[in-house]
Amino acid sequence: MGDWKTKLIKFQTLLDDIGKSRGNLKFDKSFLAVHELADQTFCEKAAELTQALATTEDFQPTEQQLVGKMSHEKLTEDGVPISFLNIWKEIYERKNCYVHEMLLAANYQGVGILGKPDLVYFESAVPRFIFEFKFSKHYKPFANYHVQAQVYGYQLNQMGFDTTDLFYAFIIAKPRWKNNIEFVKLIPKRTMERFHKDKLYELDQSMMTFNNIGVYINKFIPEKAIKELDFCLGYWLDKRKAIPTQNKNKCRSCKVKKHCKFYLMRQDWKGRKFYDR
Ligand code: SF4
Numbered sequence: 001m002g003d004w005k006t007k008l009i010k011f012q013t014l015l016d017d018i019g020k021s022r023g024n025l026k027f028d029k030s031f032l033a034v035h036e037l038a039d040q041t042f043c044e045k046a047a048e049l050t051q052a053l054a055t056t057e058d059f060q061p062t063e064q065q066l067v068g069k070m071s072h073e074k075l076t077e078d079g080v081p082i083s084f085l086n087i088w089k090e091i092y093e094r095k096n097c098y099v100h101e102m103l104l105a106a107n108y109q110g111v112g113i114l115g116k117p118d119l120v121y122f123e124s125a126v127p128r129f130i131f132e133f134k135f136s137k138h139y140k141p142f143a144n145y146h147v148q149a150q151v152y153g154y155q156l157n158q159m160g161f162d163t164t165d166l167f168y169a170f171i172i173a174k175p176r177w178k179n180n181i182e183f184v185k186l187i188p189k190r191t192m193e194r195f196h197k198d199k200l201y202e203l204d205q206s207m208m209t210f211n212n213i214g215v216y217i218n219k220f221i222p223e224k225a226i227k228e229l230d231f232c233l234g235y236w237l238d239k240r241k242a243i244p245t246q247n248k249n250k251c252r253s254c255k256v257k258k259h260c261k262f263y264l265m266r267q268d269w270k271g272r273k274f275y276d277r
Contacts, residue, residue, distance in 0.1 A: 004092040004125070007160040008085065014105050018112030025111065025236045027051050034104075034115030034155075037232045038148035043245035044235055049256040092125045098188065104155035108229050111236065117152045119188055127156050129195075130168040130220075131188045135178060141170045141216050147228045153220035154229065165201065166220040173213045184213065191215050 021030045026048075040047040090097050101116040119131040130152050132145065149168035157163040171187050187210055195217065200206040204219040234240050244262040245251065257263045 004088055008088045011105065011159050012084075014107060014112075015103075017107070018105060018114065021112055026238055029236070031112035031114055032232075032236060034113060034148055034151045037113070037151055037228070038144040040232055040235065041144040041147045041228070042142065043247075043250055043254065044242040045244035045260060045262060046250075046254050046256055048235075048242040049259050053256060053259065091122050094122075096121070096123045098122075104152055104159065106151075106155040106158040108154075109233060109237075111233055113151065113155065113229075115148075115152055115155055117149070120152075120156070121188065121192065126162050127166050129188070129192065130156075130166070131191075132168070132170050133184065134170055134172045135175050136172055137174065139172060139214055141172065145170050146218065146224075147232070149218070150220065150225035150228055154222060154225035157222060163220055163222070167195075167201070167217055168220055169215050169217045171213060171215050177213065183211070187213060187215065191217070 018031050024030070025032065036047065039050070084103070087099060087102060091099065099120050099122065101118065102120050104115045104117065106113050117130045118133050119129075120127050121129040121131070130149055132149060134141070134145065149170070153163055153166050153168060156166065169188075169191060171184065171191075173184055177184050190210060191208065194208055195201065195206075198206075200217060204221075206217045208215045208217075235242055244260070248266075251257055251260075251263050251266075254260065254263070
């Protein structure tokens with residue numbers, strides 16, 4: 001039996017274990033999704049309130065989330081759905097391949113973590129790049145983007161892939177690019193070409209643009225991923241309370257602010273609507 005099949009069986013066993021695990025996390029969750037860890041980094045209190053409100057009518061996706069969802073659907077509409085077994089076979093048998101929304105998993109300190117990065121590029125079965133598409137009015141990557149990508153890298157590592165030379169990149173496009181998605185789809189390949197041509201693999205961080213779409217490239221560093229996981233799981237394992245952000249700009253656009261006692265308290269301290277100034 002080929003080595004990759006052994007790794008695949010191990011991965012399927014991990015998924016089975018996650019499926020059977022009992023909820024030992026907050027909100028009786030039995031596993032965590034990577035996007036939940038990323039949301040938590042934006043503001044832990046907002047992530048907690050979102051979980052608590054998830055079934056109420058107060059909880060509606062923001063316009064940016066809707067644009068992101070629609071654009072991601074368009075990005076993958078030409079993709080060919082293939083089975084688990086075939087994905088792994090393709091990765092190990094082809095010289096290079098791009099995999100959309102590949103299921104990744106890891107067990108960290110007894111907690112199952114599942115994720116689906118937008119795109120992973122493999123060269124000879126070695127993951128070289130994780131690409132995440134962000135349709136946002138903001139040009140720069142936020143800290144929560146990094147947490148998301150670092151945990152994906154950690155998962156790939158735990159699934160038996162060599163992540164020594166793994167990079168991750170955020171492709172950040174203004175929401176209007178959802179109307180020209182064919183151009184956006186070409187960016188990962190063009191990024192790879194320029195990455196090799198300009199020897200950007202010698203740098204831990206680099207950046208390039210394609211028609212005002214920014215591509216922010218970072219080396220995957222396992223120690224950073226572990227540090228983030230330790231911090232995030234402290235909350236989910238109920239070792240500490242949710243920490244509210246101190247960044248008032250985040251509160252301004254927070255969709256659960258009317259339920260947040262920290263937001264309301266800060267308004268009271270000022271005796272007026274501090275965040276609406
Ligand atoms: S209002 Fe601010 S502190 Fe409160 S949940 Fe929202 S982002 Fe977090």
